[in-house]
Amino acid sequence: MAESTILWIDLQPTLHCLNKRVAQLLSRSFLVQRWSFQHDLDESCTVDTVHKLLKTSLEEVSEPVHLIGHGISGTVACLFAEKYPRLVKSLTMLSVDTLSANHWSSHYLKMRSQQSCSRTAILTYLSSLLFPRSNQRANEIFPCLLAKCLDTEFLQGSIFNQAKIDNLRAPDMPTLVLNGNSDILLDSNCHERWFKTLKSGDRYLRMQKGRHFFQFNQAQQVAHSISSFIQMVPGLWFDQEININDFTFFARG
Structure with a gap:
């Protein structure tokens, strides 16, 4: 290398x-x-x-x-x-x-525990704050990307990693x-x-x-x-x- x-x-x-x-x-x-x-x-x-x-x-x-x-x-x-x-x-x-x-995942989990909104609504709102407002198609995709991370990938505070x-x-x-x-x-x-x-x-x-x-x-x-x-x-x-x-x-x- x-x-x-x-x-x-x-x-x-x-x-x-x-x-x-x-x-x-x-x-x-x-x-x-x-x-x-x-x-x-x-x-x-x-x-x-x-x-x-x-x-x-x-x-x-x-x-x-x-x-x-x-x-x-x-x-x-x-x-x-x-x-x-x-x-x-x-x-x-x-x-x-x-x-x-x-991290965005810990921010999401905090919002999820404090708000009565659905997961989709929270992720849509969070995406609007985390990502640039580039175009409508991208704004539709970003919440889906975050949702997939929550379900399948390494995140602090998720079920995969509870350790501080x-x-x-x-x-x-x-x-x-x-x-x-x-x-x-x-x-x-x-x-x-x-x-x-x-x-x-x-x-x-x-x-x-x-x-x-x-x-x-x-x-x-x-x-x-x-x-x-x-x-x-x-x-x-x-x-x-x-x-x-x-x-x-x-x-x-």
Whole structure:
């Protein structure tokens, strides 16, 4: 496996279609591979189970990889990088808070327990907040994608994973956190929580007007920022071609 290999951690295969454009753009400069995980409906699964499987996969390659993950996948990738730093060259997280409970599934479960609305109504409303309002057809599909995740895939707080996930801190390797500025799951103090744990050379970027799945409709900007970061690992990075008006920028170092 080449040194500049990106491994996209995918614990929710149903939602991979939302990451696909960014992965395709990154593949112009890097070898991009996808590590997907899915289990049987009646199979018990924990973060440790995922870590053991991922560790086995990465021990078969010759060089550390650049890990990328969105949402719960990014959370699990961060915990893995902290646990097995020799296997990870850099870490990029999209739509991830240091508070590990801030995921769309936990938000859904909270709404479901407090509202008398149907599952379909809640998912339709939640989708309107999480996804960009791109077109009518897409708005019809998004709730169905989330419903499939709830039924079949790895989710914190689901019947598959009742165990509490530890809150996050930046691991030893270079780390990029890329969040949406209009993500309802991440409160205004999210960047301050990350700033307290990020190291010199790490980066935190906020996509202007970005919602939880901002990579779906802002793929060019997302791919550009990730590429610029990885190309400068190890060390600090700053790419003059990045349009600073597209981001809220926080740097530590």
